[in-house]
Every structure is written in structure tokens, then in C-alpha cells.
Amino acid sequence: MDINELLITSSVSSESSACLWDYNTLNVRKLFKNGGVLTSKGLEVVGQDYILGSELGKPILHVWPLNSQECSKNTRLILPEVATCLALCPRNIYFAAGINCKVYVWQLTSGKLLSVHQKNYQPVTIIKFSSDGDYLLIAGQDGMLVVYNFAELVNLSNSFLTQTDIGQVEPIYIKNDHSMPITDLHVGSFGRKSQFATVSSDQTCRIYNLADGEALLTLIFNEVLTATVFDAPCWQLFVGNNNGSIHQFSLKNPPRKLYHHIEGKSSLVFGGPKGKVVCLAINITNTVLASGSNNNLVCIWEIKSRQIMKRIEHKGSITNIKFVLGYHNFFSEKLKPCAILKSLERSINLSDTKFTLSQMQVCDLNFDDDEKSLEREHSYKNLSKENMKLRCINRQLYNAALEISKKYNSV
Known part of the structure; x- marks a missing residue:
């Protein structure tokens, strides 16, 4: 079965944002202007409705409806300060x-601030949600990795003002393995x-178990590492470096030792145009790898042959790449978000624990005064009466069974 997939890219270019x-x-199917x-790692797709992007150097999140080239003027999300990275939860909430x-x-959908937390000593570089x-x-830039239970993090009873550390939610674990x-x-x-x-400027890639943070493997390279991605089964690991190469490492038969030096034939190499690899992405079928570099190129690779299928040239360094399904909303005239x-x-308002979510009515409602609508209304009333009768009968049967059980137990 063919899957209609598209690719979203952004770059340091004044022509379009994405x-x-x-x-x-x-x-080119659409430009978002x-x-x-x-900013790098500042592009997210909100379901089948919007594209969310953080503008470099400004405390603004721009919102584009999928079917529009212009960002929404009615919805400008203002941040407290400039954001370095974004992450959207899998349920788009x-x-x-x-x-x-x-x-x-x-x-x-409510705009409510639920949590402000700080554990890193230097600016945060990337945020990710788990798939569930x-x-x-x-x-962060300090090499620290912090992992939270998200339900505890957004619990309003655990959220406090940023001026104090009292009551701050503690992470599940913190890793300080990167230097x-x-x-x-x-x-x-x-x-x-x-x-x-995780990959770091210290030339190491570290693999952990998510639930408890157990270190599973450390891969040591000879170059500064800049990007990484798994395939869907987590069998193949792809790591991009500062010199433009992409290493493919098989995790089906991992080394027995905790530390492994990558050299010689211990990994497969995608040797493309030179330039720092900024970002990597794999398509849904795990057959195509996309890489974005600071040499203004997005390369589309066939994973099986490790050959470049296509090159997409931009007018600036690449900042984001993302595979998306070819949603109908990208090309529809009217969008029903x-x-x-x-x-x-x-700021966090602890006293306001009741708030509403804004949701559109996606399906059209038919309001008619014809005989059929009256018949449906009459049938609904009859069903409700029958439902009440059945409830009464079930209650009587339950009471009778209870009396019989009491008599039997007394004997």
C-alpha cells in the first residue's frame, strides 16, 4: 500500500519560513510565509490542523493553518522570552x-501555563516527549539530561511560582554522562x-533505557556529533557529525561491552556533500532518510543502498526537517480545525483549577423541521421510556435475588 508522505523543511532564508x-x-506543494x-528544533505539526513555529531571536510562536500560506494574524502566541526549542506531546494537547x-x-487549546521548572545550569538545547x-x-548545553514523569510535572498542585524552589517536582532521574x-x-x-x-559535542553517542535511565551502550566517535535518529523498530541508529558524514550502526547485535569505539567496519557511512549535519529524519516506512546541513542542502537518501536519491537546495542553512502524511487539509479550501x-x-495561577478547552464542531449539524425530525424525536422519547422500564425491572430482579440469597444463607 502506498503512503502519501511529504517533507517539511525550514532554513535560514528570507523567502519563506517553511x-x-x-x-x-x-x-514545492506549499510555502508558509x-x-x-x-529556530532549529522549533517546528511542530499540530495534528491535521496547524503548523507551529518558533521565530529565531523573538519570543513569538507563529501559527499556520495547514491550508494557508500566511500565518494566522488572529493567533499570535507570545512567549515570556525567546525559545530555543519546542516539543509537542503525541496527543497534541x-x-x-x-x-x-x-x-x-x-x-x-486553553493557553494555560501548567509548569515552569529548571534543573539545567545552562540553556536547554532540546526537548522530547516519549511516544506515549x-x-x-x-x-542542555551543560551536558545534563533530565527526565520527568509528565503527569507529575503538569499537576497544578505541584506547580509553584518560578521565584521559589519549594515544591518543585523532582525528575525521575538525571544523567550527567556527557562532558x-x-x-x-x-x-x-x-x-x-x-x-x-543522545549525541554530544564530546564525540559520544549514549543509549539508555527510558523507564529507569540505565546506560545500555556508549559509542565513541572521532568527530563532533550533531544529530541522531532511530528507525521505528530501533534496530538501526543513524548519527550525523560535524564533517557531513552519517554513520549507520546496527543495534540488532550490540557489543557486549558498555563502551564501543566506532572505527573501520563497525558502522556503515553515508558519505554525502561536506557540511555540518544539522538534523535527521526517517520516513514512516523506514526506507528513506532525510538529512539537513549547514551547506544549504537537504539530502534524500535510500537507506538500503546508502545513496542520495534527491537533493533539495535552499538559500540558507537548514534548521528543521520533518516527514508528514499528505493530509487533505494541506490542500483543502476550507479548514475545519x-x-x-x-x-x-x-504565569501560573494556582487558584484557577477550572478552565475550558476550545474545540470546534467538525461535523455539520442538520437542523430541519420536517416530519422525519419529529418522528426521530418521538422515537427518542419512546426509547428513553423503555430504558427507564428496563432499569426498574433490573432493580426488581436484583432485589428479589438478594432476598432469595438471604433466605438461603439463613438456612
Whole structure:
């Protein structure tokens, strides 16, 4: 079965903020404009409704309806400060932003600020949710990795103002294994049973067990590492470096030792155009790898042969790449979003524990006064009466059975 997939890219270019590509034909399907340059790791797709992007150097999140080239003027999400990275939960309900050394968590459709936490001593570089949304992983320039139970993090009774550390939620675990900034992080797709990988400027890639943070393997390279991604079964690990190469390492038969030096034939290498690999992405069928570099190129690789299928040239360094399904909403004239986005709160309000979510009515409602609608209304009333009768009969049967049981036990 053919799956219609498209590729979204963004770059340091003034022409557009993001671009939607048919990567098989290299046709531009849509341009998303007037949002400035998007920060690296600052692009998210909200369900089948919106594209969310953080503008570089400005405390603004731009929102594009999928069917529009222009960002929404009615929905401008203002942040407390400039965001360095974004992460959207798998259910498209919450999103987290790294702002300096802190992590802010909002509920997207109400705009309510649920959490402000800080454990990193230097700015946050990347945030990721686990595939089931139960964990939030935060990495920073200090080489520290912090993993939270997300339900505890957004519990309003545990959230306090940023001026105090009293009552702050403690992470499940903290890892300080990297000696230099963590440059990328990728989590597998098996929920709490997943593995995750981190890469750092200290030339190491570390693989952990998500549930307890157990270190499973450390791969030592000879280059500065800049990007990483798993395939869906977590059998193959792809690591991009500062020199433009991409290493493919098989995890089906991992080394018995905890530390393994990558040299010679211990990994397969995608040797493409020279330039720092900024980001990596794998398509849904695990057959195509996309890489974005600071030499203005997005390369589309066939994983099996490790050959470049297509090259997409931009007019600036690549900042984000993401495979998406070819949703109908990308090309529809009228968009019926499932949710309405609200302005973001700037502070936590502990007294306001009741708030509403804005949701659109997706299905059309037919209001008619014909005889059929009256017949349906009459039938609904009859059904409700029958339902009440059945409830009474069931109650009588239950009481009778209870009396019989009492008499039997007394004998």
C-alpha cells in the first residue's frame, strides 16, 4: 500500500519560513510565509490542523493553518522570552518550550501555563516527549539530561511560582554522562519500554533505557556529533557529525561491552556533500532518510543502498526537517480545525483549577423541521421510556435475588 508522505523543511532564508515538498518529484506543494526564520528544533505539526513555529531571536510562536500560506494574524502566541526549542506531546494537547535554562509547559487549546521548572545550569538545547506522552526529556548545553514523569510535572498542585524552589517536582532521574553540550536527542516509539539516544559535542553517542535511565551502550566517535535518529523498530541508529558524514550502526547485535569505539567496519557511512549535519529524519516506512546541513542542502537518501536519491537546495542553512502524511487539509479550501488555539498565559495561577478547552464542531449539524425530525424525536422519547422500564425491572430482579440469597444463607 502506498503512503502519501511529504517533507517539511525550514532554513535560514528570507523567502519563506517553511516549505512543504513532494520529495519524490521535488515539487514545492506549499510555502508558509511571514513567520521569519524558525529556530532549529522549533517546528511542530499540530495534528491535521496547524503548523507551529518558533521565530529565531523573538519570543513569538507563529501559527499556520495547514491550508494557508500566511500565518494566522488572529493567533499570535507570545512567549515570556525567546525559545530555543519546542516539543509537542503525541496527543497534541500540551507543548513544552525551552527558554534559557527553564522549561515551560502549556496546555495548547486553553493557553494555560501548567509548569515552569529548571534543573539545567545552562540553556536547554532540546526537548522530547516519549511516544506515549508519559515522559518529558530535557537536554542542555551543560551536558545534563533530565527526565520527568509528565503527569507529575503538569499537576497544578505541584506547580509553584518560578521565584521559589519549594515544591518543585523532582525528575525521575538525571544523567550527567556527557562532558559537553548535548546536541540532539531521539526517543524510540515503544512508550515506557523504549530506548533513547543522545549525541554530544564530546564525540559520544549514549543509549539508555527510558523507564529507569540505565546506560545500555556508549559509542565513541572521532568527530563532533550533531544529530541522531532511530528507525521505528530501533534496530538501526543513524548519527550525523560535524564533517557531513552519517554513520549507520546496527543495534540488532550490540557489543557486549558498555563502551564501543566506532572505527573501520563497525558502522556503515553515508558519505554525502561536506557540511555540518544539522538534523535527521526517517520516513514512516523506514526506507528513506532525510538529512539537513549547514551547506544549504537537504539530502534524500535510500537507506538500503546508502545513496542520495534527491537533493533539495535552499538559500540558507537548514534548521528543521520533518516527514508528514499528505493530509487533505494541506490542500483543502476550507479548514475545519479540531481545536482553537488561545493566547498563552505568562504565569501560573494556582487558584484557577477550572478552565475550558476550545474545540470546534467538525461535523455539520442538520437542523430541519420536517416530519422525519419529529418522528426521530418521538422515537427518542419512546426509547428513553423503555430504558427507564428496563432499569426498574433490573432493580426488581436484583432485589428479589438478594432476598432469595438471604433466605438461603439463613438456612
